[in-house]
Amino acid sequence: GAGVSQTPSNKVTEKGKYVELRCDPISGHTALYWYRQSLGQGPEFLIYFQGTGAADDSGLPNDRFFAVRPEGSVSTLKIQRTERGDSAVYLCASSLSPTGTGTQYFGPGTRLLVL
């Protein structure tokens, strides 16, 4: 596709439920990033993949959060036992280069609301 796509665009769930958020990066981009953006704040790094492997998962807040990228393209962010504090916009970005100078192209985000 022309850009990074994320599905669903909006997700409403109940506390304690499990959710999956999907990211389709730009074709050919080997680096993929997940960020979380709360209202009034900038994006907060969660995890980044280089190919199929998680190169840095230091931003995952706890073991309820997990992400995979089994074929080095599409990635899924999984949240178990959701809590109200997980409500935020989850942004995905992809890049040709994993270094700090590589341009990251962001998707529109998935707005997660935990009731």
Next chain:
Amino acid sequence: TQLLEQSPQFLSIQEGENLTVYCNSSSVFSSLQWYRQEPGEGPVLLVTVVTGGEVKKLKRLTFQFGDARKDSSLHITAAQPGDTGLYLCAGGSTNAGKSTFGDGTTLTVKP
């Protein structure tokens, strides 16, 4: 922990005015990016600066990277309503994929 502080947090001006927003850190970054984000969308990259003292111009926008690579500024000349949005700065490191974002400056340009 590398932190980026942006100021002001909110800025409301009239069309045609000039403005400057700031991004400051106590840490050194190998590069610094400025993004603009509109409601309901992801951030869109405006510019990347990598050299201390570097100045880049993008039409009416002028970006400067501090000599010590710890701070940056964005100056907009003759602001237009289309400039309205959230301006985010982000710092990158040579050996790390992730970017560290500030909390942004929300700019409103009134016609």
